[in-house]
Amino acid sequence: MTTEERKTDIGPPNYEKFLHPIIKENYGKWKYHETLKPGVLVHVSETGASIYTVRGGSPRLVSVDFIRMICDLADKYCDGYLRFTSRNNIEFLLANKENIDPLIGELNSNGIPVGGTNNAISNIVHTQGWVHCHSAATDASGLVKAVMDELYDYFTTMKLPHKLRIAVACCLNMCGAVHCSDIAILGIHRRPPNINHEALKNMCEVPTTISSCPTAAIRPATVEGIQSVEVDEDKCMYCGNCFTVCPAMPIADPLNDGISIWVGGKVSNARTEPMFTKLAIPFIPNNPPRWPEVTGAVKNIVEVYAKHARKYERVGEWISRIGWPKFFDLTGLEFTKYHIDDFKHAGTTYRKTTQIRH
């Protein structure tokens, strides 16, 4: 190994060398696009040129062999050009319209669904889960697989009132940013961390550990002669932030960890402002390998939305129109005291009007 070969701070390769020649020639000149069928787009330039896109689903956690397989297809049909979307779909970029159907045929025979455009459920954005994360309250890849198996037909068709975005995060850190999705599946802990005082002494800085707690539930304490900390259990909301800074405070608990379901978020500014998701189901036990209670709950919400929402209403917009009481009625979900916020700014969510549907 020579040091000349080892260059630092060069940054990523310039994107320009990865752009399809048609894209390069028409960069910034696109006039409009149309969806030809589920998963197939055409973008038309002011110059009259067109580029076709075929969108395929991906598990996101993929091997190099999977990537080489999609490269073979992109070499055969796309002159070697492809991209990925912010929701981890694969987009094959085609110059030639005639190549669309043969490509779709080969994708399907390799087990890759084509769809995810317009009024469809696109790929699920998700986190690492038990595959690779220390703070996971559930698995992410397995949940996504089980949910997408159940909702597969909503990926390959465009029959929903509007687009529907699902995200999975395996703990409150929310690397999957589920807080603004139409439906969010969130792994949760329900018990305070279990403190290993002997290990804490060597592994953790007490002041940093104390300040890591958003609710000031952690206090210094001497336990059996060891300088350590204690947790005020009434103040703990199980975020696991202390575990991230202090490995001697593990929070995972197989008996109590599980899933919560949230609805009605969006990031787009279209029609209505961006919205956070709101709690629909406070707890569903972890039930691997296929989490039937979670897939059932998500499917129910999707189907009720599909039946009752108007065209161009996202889940949150539909609920805003019909009201939350009606949402709980239609979905058959139970409204509990957990649905009423009791954290900071909780009062802003209380109903302060007599405008109620009876």
Added chain:
Amino acid sequence: MADEKERKTPLLDELEKGRWPSFVTDLKKIAERKPMVKDLLGQLELSYKEKKGHWKHGGLVGVRGYGGGVIGRYSDLPEQFPDVKMFHTTRVNQPSGWFYTTKALRELCDIWDKYGSGLTNVHGSTGDFVFLGSNTDVLESIFTDLSKAGWDLGGSGSDVRTPSCCNGPARCELACYDTLDMTYDLTTTYQDELHRPAFVYKWKFKMAGCPNDCVASIARSDLAVIGTWRDNIRIDQAAVKEYLDNGLDITSDVVLKCPNQCIRLEGNELSIKNEDCVKCMHCLNVMSKALRPGEDKGATILIGGKAPIMEGALLSSVLVPFMKMEKPYTEFKELIESIWEFWDEYGVARERIGECIQRVGLGNFVEAIGLEPIPQMVSQPRDNPYIFYEEYFEEGDEEE
């Protein structure tokens, strides 16, 4: 040893059923030549059985001269699963807009196949091309091979995280500025801040070409740059007529959905009262052929978005309603650097800029970074009278 590795995975095997592509099938296939993946599947099967993860976090690992880009990961059952005793993550900075050639992707695959587990995330939540699972002793070699081929690492820890963007003007008619170029420019400008964590916490940039915000910048970045325009929506009346002829119900699907009721359809003629338009994008999304953003384009800059840890999730809020976004982005970079200077001085450990602003107050924050307070920054003026007045008179002050 070989026999011992013939692990049974009855729970995971259930995830080979069904129509969505199965990560288990993919992993089992590559496990035939990768002992690491065999042990990963073994440990994951145990997690499925016990309903509990088996990774330890942390551990300082990395490459020479860099403080970020590699995240240490260790199994908490190293004796049972020795091949995933170490299973570190390497983040490779993706190209803007996630555009690739197959040659580039194969190059990444070959490097990763040579040294690591062969498993990837395409892509990670922040945008990097993620190599998942390697030992410590190969990290330098991975880095050398990557840099020889023209790639570099992404961010991790308390640094600038890898910036990401939508596909912008490369393949979208709605892009109001060059998201790809700006992402590339910022990433290369702030290499030191990206590779050597020196902040109080992470800092994320996301560049979205229009208010549809396909990269979720408003929710997922500390600094969101969202394309917009100041002049009139361009209307092609012939295309409006074409939509009508093809059966689009413009009144119900467009006019009545406009949040500010600024669209009118009279006969075949569509008109827009642009002074009432808030650039929500709905009409442009529905009538792509007939409506286009105006020509005086730029971006709205929003600050402070984040997920819940620690003080609760935040959406970004408006800092600059409109800024021209043109190379070399000097005005934008000056703004960033004044924000970082403030955050450096006033931010406390593990406090994202959004939380810092909540603590000190947006009014104080904008004053400190040299911006004027303007009504575009809030949804309404305060409705409580608890005002901390900084100016007042004292007895004996001379009248002016």
